[in-house]
Amino acid sequence: MNTTINNTHTSLKAELRIINKAAWVILAVALLLWFGLGLPAMIHTLPPHEQAGTEGVLLSVIGVFMGIIISVWILLTFYVNADAGRRHMSRLMWTLLVIFVPYAIGFIVYYVVRRPIPQLCPNCGGVIQADFLFCPACRHELKTRCPECQRHVETGWVNCAFCGRKLA
Ligand SMILES: [Zn+2]
Ligand SMILES: [Zn+2]
Incomplete structure (x- = not known):
């Protein structure tokens, strides 16, 4: 009989599909708030002549970098929340670890110890x-x-x- 068993190694596209739709909405709102309000407000604290100068540019670059970190952090949180469930691991515990343990250490620990699907x-x-x-x-x-x-x-x-x- 020809029966193929689903492979444990799935593609990145398939992995992204397990992320809850709400994650993309939250991500869009977070980025809108950051680039629309947060970052402009930070640049506004600079003296007017510096806003378009070196410090303004530097702050913008840091701002874009922060935006990327925020995006990755939100997506990883939702990914772990879904992924832990299908591996029969504690969704709550691992989601909290990814949210609160800094420098992505929570995610790295999760990635190392996670059980096979x-x-x-x-x-x-x-x-x-x-x-x-x-x-x-x-x-x-x-x-x-x-x-x-x-x-x-x-x-x-x-x-x-x-x-x-x-x-x-
Ligand atoms: Zn043979
Ligand atoms: Zn069976």
């Missing part, structure tokens, strides 16, 4: 592991067999690793 049987939806050949719940065959030697082969193999038969 559990894979599901395409037949019954039961939890399976990557090296399972059959679903322990419904006995569904999870891997393809070589037509020559009948041993289980991995998806993506061009030739059978056991008897050398061409598979693709």
Whole structure:
């Protein structure tokens, strides 16, 4: 039977899709407030002759940099909130860690210790592991067999690793 198991390694595009839609709204509002009010107000505290001078330019550059940090911080927070859920980890604890532990250390710790995404049987939806050949719940065959030697082969193999038969 030809059954492909969803890979644990997903693309960046697929990863971004798990981020809650609300995150993009909050991000837009935060950037609007920062570039529309916060940063202009900071530049306004400079003496008038400096606002268009070196200090004004420097403050603008720092402002753009801050905007990038704010964006990444908001998106990482929402990403961890969603990602922890599908890995059966505490969403609340990891979200708070990413928000409050500075210099992205919370996120780095999360990234290192996060559990693999559990894979599901395409037949019954039961939890399976990557090296399972059959679903322990419904006995569904999870891997393809070589037509020559009948041993289980991995998806993506061009030739059978056991008897050398061409598979693709
Ligand atoms: Zn099953
Ligand atoms: Zn074979």
